[in-house]
Amino acid sequence: MELELRNLTKSFGPKHVLRDVSLTAHTGYCVGVLGRNGAGKSTLFNLLTNVLLPTSGAIVLDGLPLGETFPVGVKRRMGALVNQAYLVEQLTPEEYLQFVARIYDLPDAQPRIESLLAHLLEDYDTVRRKRLSSFSTGMKQKVAIASCLLHRPELLVLDEPFNGLDVFSADSVLALLNSYRPQALTFVSSHNLAHIEKVATHLLVIDDSEVKYWGTMADFLQGQGALLGDALLRLINPATTTAQDLTWLTTQC
Numbered sequence: 001m002e003l004e005l006r007n008l009t010k011s012f013g014p015k016h017v018l019r020d021v022s023l024t025a026h027t028g029y030c031v032g033v034l035g036r037n038g039a040g041k042s043t044l045f046n047l048l049t050n051v052l053l054p055t056s057g058a059i060v061l062d063g064l065p066l067g068e069t070f071p072v073g074v075k076r077r078m079g080a081l082v083n084q085a086y087l088v089e090q091l092t093p094e095e096y097l098q099f100v101a102r103i104y105d106l107p108d109a110q111p112r113i114e115s116l117l118a119h120l121l122e123d124y125d126t127v128r129r130k131r132l133s134s135f136s137t138g139m140k141q142k143v144a145i146a147s148c149l150l151h152r153p154e155l156l157v158l159d160e161p162f163n164g165l166d167v168f169s170a171d172s173v174l175a176l177l178n179s180y181r182p183q184a185l186t187f188v189s190s191h192n193l194a195h196i197e198k199v200a201t202h203l204l205v206i207d208d209s210e211v212k213y214w215g216t217m218a219d220f221l222q223g224q225g226a227l228l229g230d231a232l233l234r235l236i237n238p239a240t241t242t243a244q245d246l247t248w249l250t251t252q253c
């Protein structure tokens, strides 16, 4: 798969959120999308998944501009975790993934379902019969991630997949993404740079509505000779905030 973003621009009214985002990425790339709060990462993920339409520019998949409504065939090639994951909470995790398998018309999905859930959920034999409504935030997040992978998508779009995950769960998800990486083109965002460092082959850094860096992780780190966080701070200016008097926080009344 080859995905090209051609001068992708998104505005909300007069506010430019993304301006002229251009890149070409292929199967095997895992693109870590970085930027400060409000930089436009989720907006980009929403454009990639046809939740939002660009103001101008194009998304081109294998040479085909996708237009306003992505063809169903293209949607079947995608797995996406954007905005808040929607789960049918009266189902067990297994029932929920069986439901997802039916949507994608996947016969004989049971072995996939069991291996994904057993990899991601601790104590799977106990929790497999519980309803999702009784699951913790992190457990639900892992089921949502499993549902994105079930149909083996060629384009995987994961907006902040590590949200709510403890260190062990994050490790299982990282292992899953790393082993799946050769099969797909992955876009992933996270404010946890250690996670991005472990999974991304490429980086897309967005700031002031524009692409500040697009290229390999290796080039980004080599050029700066630093850890990812330090290199990122050097690339984008710190946010400006007005100095506030906060002594009330620590002064005895």
Ligand SMILES: Nc1ncnc2c1ncn2[C@@H]1O[C@H](COP(=O)(O)OP(=O)(O)OP(=O)(O)O)[C@@H](O)[C@H]1O
Pocket: 012, 017, 035, 036, 037, 038, 039, 040, 041, 042, 043, 044
């Ligand atoms: N539907 C909308 N209408 C108007 N403005 C919007 C809309 N969606 C997003 N924005 C604005 O676009 C900008 C980018 O938001 P976005 O959610 O893409 O940022 P982000 O990089 O994902 O941030 P965070 O790291 O905090 O999740 C923000 O200023 C936000 O207020």
